Amino acid sequence: MVAPLKVGIAGLGTVGADVVSLIEEQARVLSARSGRGIKVVAVTARSKAKKRNVNLRGIAWAKSPLALATDPNINCFVELMGGAGDPALSAIEAALKSGKSVVTANKALIAKHGSKLAALAEKHGGALNFEAAVGAAIPVVKTLREGLAGTQINRVYGILNGTCNYILTRMEQEGLSFAECLKDAQRLGYAEANPSFDVDGHDTAQKLAILASIAFGTKVAQSSVYVEGISSIAPADLRAAQDLGYRVKLLGVAVRTKSGIEQRVHPTMVPRTSSIAQVMGVTNAVTIDGEGISPITLVGPGAGGAATASAVVADIADVARGIRAKPFGRPIAKLRTIKKAPMERHEGGYYIRLMARDLAGTAATIATRLAEQKISIESIVQRHPNGGVDTGAGGKPSPVPVILITYATTEDAVRRALQAVQSDKVITGRPQVVRIEKN
Ligand code: HSE
Numbered sequence: 001m002v003a004p005l006k007v008g009i010a011g012l013g014t015v016g017a018d019v020v021s022l023i024e025e026q027a028r029v030l031s032a033r034s035g036r037g038i039k040v041v042a043v044t045a046r047s048k049a050k051k052r053n054v055n056l057r058g059i060a061w062a063k064s065p066l067a068l069a070t071d072p073n074i075n076c077f078v079e080l081m082g083g084a085g086d087p088a089l090s091a092i093e094a095a096l097k098s099g100k101s102v103v104t105a106n107k108a109l110i111a112k113h114g115s116k117l118a119a120l121a122e123k124h125g126g127a128l129n130f131e132a133a134v135g136a137a138i139p140v141v142k143t144l145r146e147g148l149a150g151t152q153i154n155r156v157y158g159i160l161n162g163t164c165n166y167i168l169t170r171m172e173q174e175g176l177s178f179a180e181c182l183k184d185a186q187r188l189g190y191a192e193a194n195p196s197f198d199v200d201g202h203d204t205a206q207k208l209a210i211l212a213s214i215a216f217g218t219k220v221a222q223s224s225v226y227v228e229g230i231s232s233i234a235p236a237d238l239r240a241a242q243d244l245g246y247r248v249k250l251l252g253v254a255v256r257t258k259s260g261i262e263q264r265v266h267p268t269m270v271p272r273t274s275s276i277a278q279v280m281g282v283t284n285a286v287t288i289d290g291e292g293i294s295p296i297t298l299v300g301p302g303a304g305g306a307a308t309a310s311a312v313v314a315d316i317a318d319v320a321r322g323i324r325a326k327p328f329g330r331p332i333a334k335l336r337t338i339k340k341a342p343m344e345r346h347e348g349g350y351y352i353r354l355m356a357r358d359l360a361g362t363a364a365t366i367a368t369r370l371a372e373q374k375i376s377i378e379s380i381v382q383r384h385p386n387g388g389v390d391t392g393a394g395g396k397p398s399p400v401p402v403i404l405i406t407y408a409t410t411e412d413a414v415r416r417a418l419q420a421v422q423s424d425k426v427i428t429g430r431p432q433v434v435r436i437e438k439n
Contacts, residue, residue, distance in 0.1 A: 004037030005320040006073060010065040010091060011080035012045035014189045015105055015132075017054040018309035019078065024055065026313070034320035044068045065091035069100070076101045076319045078312065082193070084108035096120040096128065101324075103315040105132035105308050108197075111206035111222040114213065115335065118327040128327040129315035134207040135160060135284045136307035138300040139314070144214045144288065145329040151290040153215040157253040157437070158286035159279050160207040162303030163191045163198035164230050164250040169280045172238045172247070178231065190282050190303040200229035201250065201265040208252035211286070212263055214329045215254060218338040221263070225252075226343040228266035237353060237432060240403050241269055244379070246351070247277040251437060260339035262346060269351045269436045344412040349378070349436035352406070352418070354427045355399040356382070362426045366402065369420040373413035378405040399428045405436070 007023070009016055020040055023030065031037045044062040062068035069077045069091040077095035079102065081088045088109050095102050097120060104110065110117070110130045121128035131141045135158075144153065159165050166188075167181040182199065185191045190198075197203045205225040213220040230250050241248050246269035254263045270277045275297055279285040284302025289295045301307035318325070328335055356362045363382065370377060382402045406414070418431045 002036040004039040005034075005075055005316070006039055006041045007076045007078055007316060008042040008044075008062065008068045008071055008074035009040060009078045009080060010044050010062075010068050010088075011082070012043060012052055012054065013080065014305035015308045015312065016043070016045065016080040017052055018305035019080065019312050020054050020056070020059075022309045022313050023316070030313070030317055030320070034317045036320050038316055038320050041074060042068055042071060066094055069095035070098055074100065076103060076316060078102075078316065079104040079106055079109075080312070082106055082108065084112045089113060092117060093120060096124055096126050099124045099126055101127035101129070101319040103127075103129045103312055103319065105130070105312055107133035107203065107206040107210060111209045111220055114210065114220040114328065115332060119332045121327060122332055125324065127319050127324045129318060129325075130210070130327070131315050132308045132311035134210055135286055135298070135300065136162070136302045136304065137310040138284055138286060138298045138302065139311070140211065140286045140298055141214065143296070143298060144211065145325060148288065148290060148293075149329070151293055153288060153290045155253070155255040155289040156208075156211050156215045156286065157251055157255070159249055159276065159284050160204045160252045160286070160302065161198050161201075161250055162282035162284060162301070163195065164204070165279065165284070165302075166190060166282045167199070168230060168233070168238075168248055168250065171235065172242070175235070185282075188282070189305055199231050201227040204250060204252040204265045205263075208254055208263055208265060211252075212254035212261060212338075213335065215288070216256065216261055216338070217330055217335060218261065219335045220328070221338040221340070224261075224263055224338055224340040226264040226266070230267050232432065233267050233434075234432070236401065237351075237434065240351070240353065242272075243381075244269075244351075244403075244405060245272050246270060246436070247272050248434065249276060249279070251276075253437065257341045257345070259345050260341035262341040262343070264343065264346065267434050269434050271438065344410070344415070346411040346435070347408055349408055349438070350404075350406045350414050351434040351436060352404040352414070353432040354402045354404075354421070355429050356402040356427050358398065358400045363402065365424050365426045366404075366421055369417045369424070370404075370406070372420070373409070373417040375409045375413055375417055376407040378407050380404045
């Protein structure tokens, strides 16, 4: 009879508490599937006194994450505190150096220190498992690393932040404000402690950088990700998207291009009929495009305690089974430094919304500036908000929204054209630009 795997958990927030409960509830199944029992023997968190909805009877309380990580009585250290630095970093380093295996849901830490930690795991023989860091319950790390080990991956993209997708869905479907939707996402436990990580796109960037590393065999390069969040998306954009046959999603996209690996996070117009456009609420989806396979899409709950606990417990089960996968799919020495494709060279269609002066010649000026950059217009709509009845004060016409969809062009061309339009003073405010991703 093999002795049970002894687990120590640092962090007892929503996810930590759900992991303790899931291990207890699934004890028999886990033991059957892993070939040995799994037992939580010690935990630690910021406050011991805090009331928690979890049974900690018979489980020791460690005095700090570091003490737990180096406790000789545990074999597997589970880090669920979050944060890109200490105490999570030092505790994980200490656990790996003492030969223990580590399971974490910490995308910020893996995106920043993943290569260094993977090297420690490799040197000391422990596992470093982080399935829960990307897409919560969706087993996308394993799919890329093991399931597609023999396939050349050309593109990985998807909806990687539950909070943003939840906000965009409710804004579109219920006409609610951004602030109301964000408050609900926080109440439901989807959002980060600092929700700007969600809405400004950084959470998606961290997850994308981790996936890109596994997909392309490169060192994690979060700083190479181009990032834009969703806070500039206005109800007018969601309405226009609907009229034009699109839906707005915050996508993370990593793709091989002629000039290197492009990693980008930004609000994106996706065709309303595409499968990614059907992914609503807190659900995440990741599509993997590879040589010789048609795209594979994984869809599932991307945030929340139960969904994240599912992946954490699966990672613990792998440790119990004795699996020691290379964290990024190959030995650290074989991971290349990423060749970053400059964003200026990004090619694709664009949605552009301008608040234009409602005077003769404005549309011609805008069209000329786009033509100078060889940008071809697929559609252009100017809609007076009051059905053509101008309400401008003092005889001055009030600005009207002009919405353009371009055929494929480059980021550089769009930036230049819009700079020229701004200098021409035919628009007010900043142009709204949303990239389009077809299929
Ligand atoms: N805040 C994250 C999200 C949690 O909304 O997706 C899961 O990583």
